[in-house]
Amino acid sequence: MLSEMSDEYEETTIGIGPTACRKGHRSSLVMETSEGGAICLVCLSALLSDPRSPSHHVSYALSQVSAASRSSAFLIGLRTAHPHFLVAPLVRALSSFDDDPLARQIIDLVSDLSGDGGSGSVSADFIARISDVLSSGSLAWSRRQVHTLHCLGLLLDSHHGSNPATHIRDKAALFSNLVVGLQLPRGEILFVLYKLSVLEGTPWDNHDSNHGGFSLIETSQVLRLSLEVLLKTQHDEVRLNCIALLTVFAQKGLFEDSGRTDLICTQSQEADNLTKTDEEMPHIPLVNLFADAIKSPLLSSDTQVQISTLDLVFHALSSNLSCIEQIQILIEENITDYVFEILRLSGNKDPLVISCLHVLDLLATAEDSFRERLPIGFPTLLSVLHYVVEIPLHPVQWQTIKLVWICISNCPGIVSISQVEDIAVILKGFFSRHGSGELDIPPGTFILACLTFVEIIKSPSAHQIQKLRPVIQEASKSAVASSVSLPHGSSKPYILYSLYILKELHMCNHEQSSTKDSENEELEKSIIQICETYLLSWLERYMDEGEEEEVILGVLEIFHLILLGRSDIQACKFAETLASSCWFTLSFGCLGMFPSDRMKSRIYLMLSSVVDRIFGPDFGEPIRLAYIYLPTDPIELIFLLELSGSHDSTLMCCQRATLLILYVSSLYDERLANENQLLASLEQYIFVNSSNLSCGTTDPMLLTQLVLLYGFLRSASVRHRTPNSKEAEKVLFDLAVGMEWNLLSTRTHPKALKWLFQQEELIEPMSYQLLNFCRIFSTDKDKVSTYSRNIQTMDLQTVAELVVAGDNCVTSLLVSLLEDAMEEGRDDDTISVLSVIESVLGIYPYSSNQISLNGISDALCHVYCSTHCSPKIFLTCLLLVFNILYSANSTALTKEGQWPAITMKLLEFLHPKLASHTSGPEEHLVISILCLILHHASNEVLKESSKAIVLCTSLISAVDVMVKTACAKGPALADYDEDTAIGESLVFVLLLFFYSLKSLRSLLHQNWQYFLQTSDEIQPLKVIHIRCHDLCRLIHFGSSLVKLVASQCLLELLTGISDQRTSKNNELRCSARSLESMMAVTEGLVFYHDSTVAVNCGASLSIILGWEKLEMQDKRVIKNSKWCRLVMEELALTLAAPGLASRSFTNQHKAPAHVAVALLRLDQVPEWMPSIFNSSCISGIISNLSASNVTRKLVYMDDSKQQQFEDIHIQNVASIPEDIGKVCSLLIHLMLSPGTGSCETQPKHKRLLEEIELFSIESSRQ
Helix, strand or coil: HHHHCCCCCCCCCCCCCCCCCCCCCCHHHHHCCCCCCCEEHHHHHHHHHHHCCCHHHHHHHHHHHHHHCCCHHHHHHHHCCCCCCHEEEEEEHHHHCHHHHHHHHHHHHHHHCCCCCCCHHHHHHHHHHHHHHHCCCCCCCCHHHHHHHHHHHHHHHHHCCHHHHCCCCCCCHHHHHHHHHHHCCCCCHHHHHHHHHHHCCHHHCCCCCCHHCCCCHHHHHHHHHHHHHHHHHHHHHHHHHHHHHHHHHHHCCCCHHHHHHHHHHHHHCCHHHHHCCCCCCCHHHHHHHHHHHHHHHHHCCCCCHHHHHHHHHHHHHHHCCHHHHHHHHHHHCCCCHHHHHHCCCCCCCCCHHHHHHHHHHHHHHCCHHHHHHHHHHHHHHHHHHHHHHHHHCCCCCHHHHHHHHHHHHHHCCCCCCCHHHHHHHHHHHHHHHHHCCCCCCHHHHHHHHHHHHHHHHHHHHHHCCCHHHHHHHHHHHHHHHHHHHHCCCCCHHHHHHHHHHHHHHHHHHHCCCCCCCCHHHHHHHHHHHHHHHHHHHHHHHHHHHHHCCHHHHHHHHHHHHHCCCCCHHHHHHHHHHHCCCCCCHHHHHHHCCCCHHHHHHHHHHHHHHHHHHHHHCCCHHHHHHHHCCCCCHHHHHHHHHHHCCCCCCCHHHHHHHHHHHHHHHHHHHCCCCCCHHHHHHHHHHHHHHHHHCCCCCHHHHHHHHHHHHHHHHHHHHHCCCCCCCCHHHHHHHHHHCCCCCCCCHHCHHHHHHHHHHHHHHHHHHHHHHHHHHHHHHHCCCCHHHCCCCEECCCCCCHHHHHHHHHHCCCCHHHHHHHHHHHCCCCHHHHHHHHHHHHHHHHCCHHHHHHHCCHHHHHHHHHHHCCCCHHHHHHHHHHHHHHHHHHHHHHHCCCCCCCCHHHHHHHHHHHHHHCCCCCCCHHHHHHHHHHHHHHHHHHHCCCCCHHHHHHCHHHHHHHHHHHHHHHHCHHCCCCCCCCHHHHCCCCCCCHHHHHHHHHHHHHHHHCCCHHCCCCCCCCCCCCCCCCCCHHHHHHHCCCHHHHHHHEEEEHHHHHHHHHHHHHCCCCCCCCCCCHHHHHHHHHHHHHCCHHHHHHHHHHHHHHHCCCHHHHHHCCCCHHCHHHHHHHHHHHHCCCCCCCCHHHHHHCCCHHHHHHHHHHHCCCCCCCCCHHHHHHHHHHHHHHHHCCCCCCCCHHHHCHHHHHHHHHHHHHHHHCCCCCCHHHHHHHHHHHHHHHCCCCCCCCCCCHHHHHHHHHEEEEEECC
16 A cells, blocks of 8 residues: 555556565565555655655555554564664654644654664664754754654653663754754753753763853853743743753752853853844843743742742752842842742642742741741741641641741741730640650751740740740640650750750749739749659659760759749749759769769759758858869768868868758758768868867857757767767767757758757757747747758757657756746746647647656646746646646556645635635636546546545535535526536536546545435535435436536446445445436436437436346336336337337437346336337347348447547647637546446447347247
């Protein structure tokens, strides 16, 4: 077919075989197609090579070849047998025809022949031949040249194997022609130039010479022409090619010298050899041309064009970082505004955001010019900041934060209050995510974030936003927390800049604190909390691991700033925290690792500030005066003490500082060296400096510190049995006795104080110190207060602990001071000492044991026997005596001492008041003391004192008169409760009677049945007494409190009668009417609302029922007693069916239980008992007494009351009772406490089980 087309001029056709064309070309050059046809390559070559061939013939032939090429067999055969046969014809055809469709066909066939699967040599041959055509310039920028350029571009882009540019034989000519062609804004020219530049096929890619002989002016002109194309074109495809070309130029550094050659380019005539342009064009500076050229692409609607343009700007500026002038020109040309606008409209698309931020970062190097443009783009930067911060390790996170920092630091006025708040919140989240361990932030990014946050802190707007303070606090906390959590070795920049945040935050807060103390207090607390929680613990962990000195100094600096701040309360607390955290050990550990002058100055100055904050202003002055001369090694520091400083003022100053450091460190149980070494050095200091210390100019504070430090070290040596120097100790004791010093002027360690109070040689000075303490305590208790959890001055708590310990002379000294003050008539000192003893009892009630054992009765006797005892001292002593007797164990009172004399003095004081029947709080307090003496007599102590009370005739008479007066009032007695004078006096008289009954068993052999007789039947008793019938009247008519005490007295009295009758087998001496009246009273109160009164009456009734006198003569009383029957019915109902019992009987079954037990124990049980406790009732009771109901709580139902009594006991003693009502309550609780009353003589659970068992047995018999 192709043969016919190629031989159109022949009129006849030559027949050929199927394997040869009609022209007779050999069959090897004929390629069979898959469709059964054949193509003669010679004929095809002739057709393509002849420029006179009709274009439609050529097009048809090319279409047939292209169709045949779709068969892989045809294409493989062609590439294998004749790979280069069609190269030259196709190139000639491409350069001969202007027809665009035909050119596209040729280019497609060229691509098929040189594409994948073909030999690289075919592609190389095409490149070489096409480049030769273009290099020759024969096409003269016709359409054929455009087609040829397009084909070359495709070949350069698709060539595989070696660099295709190496097949171009005349690169210079080709490049020159292409540069000339830049006058036409064709994308093909730009693309070929771009590919040649990428493939290093340009003149300046010759590395053997500078630009391969291509001058700098020519290079600049190429850039100009390329920029002109970019400036003029309106097609995004052309822009992309041009931008790609310029980007490669920028990457190759062609923009780098453009500034230097720009002027030369305008003066050189060599440009005429390349191209002809307008006369004005060379005069435009290249940077201005560049700015104009990129504006349109930056505003393109094609995102790829914008990104490529931004990348071009980035690479162009990256190659000219040193040329700030050119960047300034770009900013003046509004390129910054263009970039901000792209960023604003980017929708936070990463490619645009990344490219924009890279360009802005470079533009920001021209600080002054860039600063003027920031107000326009700052809101956009904030939105981008929020976006990139949310994404961990975002590529432009660093650049964004940097730009925001530049804006805030250089233009603080453009940042509004709301923007300040936004930035603070964003950075808070940034630090929080880093602190939570999501991802590690690069050091540069973290540093910029810290710098930005510091600018926020410095911003005046930050102090106007109250709700911003918590954000700042949390962000600072997160920054520090994330820094200290990093592994050792990589944390330095993080810690240093997080410390920078804290430092600036503290400084800004410090500047504001002068006018806004209340507002800034919380912020200061937050800073200190961060230091305590994170930095202090970090310092303890990493100090020994070789952390850099700069970081350690940074931490110490922020600590020191806090200590020097204006917030005294917070700074003092922080100093306490440091001192309690082994700060002296940490400090000298830092000096051991970094013995530099900077570290030494920081450590010693900070120690002086810690001491100032803990002890008061200027207390650390000795350290500040001597820190320059102090050594860094603590061993060398201690060695200074062993030298004589008599003639060396510098050494004396250093020794003073050393003693202060050792003294303060000892308060917190820190050891800067071995205790033996410390003690030896201190003893040597005492020896060699004794003459200086004994002179009158010695500072009392120095001597106080020396004594306390020595006492602390000696207390440790005693525990560890370390030898010490007796001579040095004697010298120090002599100094302590002869020189002035004051324990209250500074803080003391409890161990040191205890050791000092254990030394007999120091009795005199320690007695003076204790007296001084008492004086200060009684006048101003706030001066003597606890400073910290572990260390305090010689305060009340310390004195109380020493008294309780008992292994020192504090108690004996207090007693001695009281006695001496009273003998010498020093009332103020007497009251001071009494106040301290009372307060000690308030803290530790059982310290009364030690006070009693150390002869307090002798001192009190001096008080009461003194002729000049003031009423205040007398009352104070009364309160002291009451509390001692109330709290002391009987074993501490085995030696009666002066207690009988004290008792007589109290009775003498009471006698005139009793005679006149007038009594007030003081008299009631004296009666209370007498009650306590009688209470102890029941434990076989203070018996002589108790006898004096029991047998006191005036007291007996007064009690008798008071009881008769009360009984005479009858029902009206109920109106005289404890709030009235008569009611209050009656309660105390009844209490006195109760305790006298308790003591009678151990004091006198009294016939208890005398209490059953009426006053008409026998002579008055010689002891304090109240008859049973009078007690019954008081129980019946009296107020609730009178009922309580009187019922307890009646129970105690009846119990004593029963015990005496049992032991001596005496016959009961009492009329039946008296017994009936007592039974009537007690029966009526079995259901009384006060359970104690009800139980007392029930127990008393059970005792009366158990006497055989009633059994022989008055059985009818029980038989006909409807009240007893009612009581039993309610008890049975409660035990068998609790839900059906009367509300008045709820939780009141214990008192009737006593009556039931007594009735069941009678020889003849009342006849109505079996009807009440029948079989159904017994079954119900047994059911309710099963294991599920009889619990430990039921068995020990009174244990809770016992614990309650003990708690009340301690609570009331702790608050020294000046209210006589409290005194009365204490006595009542003591009366009701277990072991005091006689009704509960057996363990409760045994008695309950015994009664249940007896009840069951007796009921079953019936």
